[in-house]
Amino acid sequence: EPEVTQTPSHQVTQMGQEVILRCVPISNHLYFYWYRQILGQKVEFLVSFYNNEISEKSEIFDDQFSVERPDGSNFTLKIRSTKLEDSAMYFCASRGLAVYSYNEQFFGPGTRLTVL
Amino acid sequence: ILNVEQSPQSLHVQEGDSTNFTCSFPSSNFYALHWYRWETAKSPEALFVMTLNGDEKKKGRISATLNTKEGYSYLYIKGSQPEDSATYLCASLTGTASKLTFGTGTRLQVTL
Numbered sequence: 047e048p049e050v051t052q053t054p055s056h057q058v059t060q061m062g063q064e065v066i067l068r069c070v071p072i073s074n075h076l077y078f079y080w081y082r083q084i085l086g087q088k089v090e091f092l093v094s095f096y097n098n099e100i101s102e103k104s105e106i107f108d109d110q111f112s113v114e115r116p117d118g119s120n121f122t123l124k125i126r127s128t129k130l131e132d133s134a135m136y137f138c139a140s141r142g143l144a145v146y147s148y149n150e151q152f153f154g155p156g157t158r159l160t161v162l
Numbered sequence: 163i164l165n166v167e168q169s170p171q172s173l174h175v176q177e178g179d180s181t182n183f184t185c186s187f188p189s190s191n192f193y194a195l196h197w198y199r200w201e202t203a204k205s206p207e208a209l210f211v212m213t214l215n216g217d218e219k220k221k222g223r224i225s226a227t228l229n230t231k232e233g234y235s236y237l238y239i240k241g242s243q244p245e246d247s248a249t250y251l252c253a254s255l256t257g258t259a260s261k262l263t264f265g266t267g268t269r270l271q272v273t274l
Binding site for chain 2: 049050055077079081087088089090091094101102104137141149150151152153154155156
């Protein structure tokens with residue numbers, strides 16, 4: 047069964063460093079998302095991406111964040127200069143056309159980012 | 163502001179018990195309600211996508227109902243098993259947005 051994969055599973059970085067979180071969505075999906083969950087809090091939306099551009103982003107997704115689909119398979123989230131408060135589990139998700147899927151989003155297992 | 167709430171936050175039941183959790187969501191501009199099952203270190207797994215008022219869906223021992231007028235959904239597990247231990251997340255979609263707004267989740271632990 048096709049699945050969303052994410053690498054690495056755990057990333058530890060120093061404050062101020064750049065990190066890139068990688069995701070491989072399900073191959074025929076068209077919509078891509080990043081969410082995150084800070085420990086003890088709700089899973090929260092960061093950004094959605096369709097047709098090679100951002101379609102929606104939250105207030106959290108400021109200039110320090112960027113997303114890219116550099117080739118036909120990968121979808122990346124970059125944080126330019128990490129802060130302590132960026133420590134969280136980051137989830138990638140993808141979905142197909144809404145008419146077939148009722149916007150059902152398929153999630154990866156997450157990357158746990160720890161900023162020291 | 164869209165706010166999705168779940169209760170209880172955690173639940174501890176014995177094997178064989180039946181249990182249920184609640185998800186409440188704003189009913190205005192409702193589009194769909196998603197239930198996910200999330201085990202630690204694994205991907206959240208989609209259980210149900212519910213769209214119509216009065217919808218009832220079932221997958222094995224797990225079922226869910228939806229009331230869009232009053233803004234709540236129930237998830238039921240019949241005859242809980244240890245492998246049902248997980249966090250159960252609900253998430254709402256509103257209007258034309260495609261982003262999911264999640265509740266805090268209900269952490270279920272089933273013991274022998």
